[in-house]
Amino acid sequence: MAEVMLPEKLEISNDTSSLASPELLHVLAVDDSIVDRKFIERLLRVSSCKVTVVDSATRALQYLGLDGENNTVGFEDLKINLIMTDYSMPGMTGYELLKKIKESSAFREIPVVIMSSENILPRIDRCLEEGAEDFLLKPVKLADVKRLRDSLMKAEEKAFNNIIMHKRELEVNDVYSQLKRAKI
Amino acid sequence: MDAIVAQLQRQYRDYTISLYQQGILDDQFTELKKMQDDGSDFVAEVLSLFFEDCVRLIGNMARALDQTGTVDFSIVGASVHQLKGSSSSVGAKRVKGLCVTFKEFCDTQNYEGCVRCLQQVDIEYKTLKTKLQDMFNLEKQIVQAGGKVPQVDIN
Numbered sequence: 001m002a003e004v005m006l007p008e009k010l011e012i013s014n015d016t017s018s019l020a021s022p023e024l025l026h027v028l029a030v031d032d033s034i035v036d037r038k039f040i041e042r043l044l045r046v047s048s049c050k051v052t053v054v055d056s057a058t059r060a061l062q063y064l065g066l067d068g069e070n071n072t073v074g075f076e077d078l079k080i081n082l083i084m085t086d087y088s089m090p091g092m093t094g095y096e097l098l099k100k101i102k103e104s105s106a107f108r109e110i111p112v113v114i115m116s117s118e119n120i121l122p123r124i125d126r127c128l129e130e131g132a133e134d135f136l137l138k139p140v141k142l143a144d145v146k147r148l149r150d151s152l153m154k155a156e157e158k159a160f161n162n163i164i165m166h167k168r169e170l171e172v173n174d175v176y177s178q179l180k181r182a183k184i
Numbered sequence: 185m186d187a188i189v190a191q192l193q194r195q196y197r198d199y200t201i202s203l204y205q206q207g208i209l210d211d212q213f214t215e216l217k218k219m220q221d222d223g224s225d226f227v228a229e230v231l232s233l234f235f236e237d238c239v240r241l242i243g244n245m246a247r248a249l250d251q252t253g254t255v256d257f258s259i260v261g262a263s264v265h266q267l268k269g270s271s272s273s274v275g276a277k278r279v280k281g282l283c284v285t286f287k288e289f290c291d292t293q294n295y296e297g298c299v300r301c302l303q304q305v306d307i308e309y310k311t312l313k314t315k316l317q318d319m320f321n322l323e324k325q326i327v328q329a330g331g332k333v334p335q336v337d338i339n
Binding site: 038142 | 212215216218219221226229230233234236237265266268269270272273274
């Protein structure tokens with residue numbers, strides 16, 4: 001009798017914290033103000049995020065390798081889960097950075113959040129239309145970051161569950177084929 | 185020892201509350217405190233960066249307003265905007281409020297108004313610096329006396 005390999009029982013838990021280690025949310029923060037950089041870095045660290053902070057949109061593009069210099073070298077290791085950028089920055093604005101990220105095939109899936117001290121409706125609309133995940137009024141609060149983390153973790157959990165379901169389906173089909181072959 | 189700690193804690197609480205009541209600090213400062221865990225100097229560090237920023241930006245504004253001939257109010261306004269942003273991030277309520285007025289004077293190209301605001305902003309950030317130094321000193325004294333710095337509930 002042929003041996004049938006049964007798939008291991010897969011536990012799909014509803015508890016988001018078991019999904020991935022909380023420290024793994026890696027955020028790239030962009031702000032030209034030294035005070036705000038210090039602030040956002042701390043805010044994200046106490047919210048259990050790994051943080052990389054840069055002082056301009058240009059440096060953010062350099063970090064991501066989108067500046068045209070270093071295109072395909074070593075990006076697979078660069079895992080950014082979220083980009084948070086100030087809107088008003090000298091040189092390239094946060095809005096322009098958002099557009100560049102959404103134009104890139106490597107990074108367009110990464111959620112981009114815009115931060116601004118000014119509550120200007122047309123500005124907010126423009127950013128959301130360009131694909132921003134959210135628009136936060138400065139100063140950003142601990143509660144804002146928590147809300148963001150929770151919604152990102154939920155989205156990741158959903159994607160993860162879809163992968164597990166698909167994997168399970170494949171394994172069930174595999175068992176079925178084995179059973180057929182063994183004529184059970 | 186306990187009586188001393190209790191007295192220092194009371195002083196600290198009263199002093200902190202007075203800073204909020206005088207409108208010198210706002211809720212954002214409370215947020216900063218929440219982000220600091222025991223043993224880190226985060227609040228002191230970020231305020232230190234803020235005060236350095238004040239010196240730099242006020243210098244820019246003073247230079248821009250000192251032009252014999254035409255003053256470029258947009259340059260003054262750009263520095264005011266930055267100062268407004270950073271004061272907002274650290275809870276420096278009075279400095280932030282002054283920046284709002286200052287920005288309006290820049291937009292309407294009101295020279296006297298700008299000069300007045302510049303003087304006030306200079307006084308205000310220095311006042312904040314002194315008062316926070318007093319507050320940090322009280323914290324140090326409490327810890328040195330063997331006590332814990334109390335969480336001050338503003339409401």
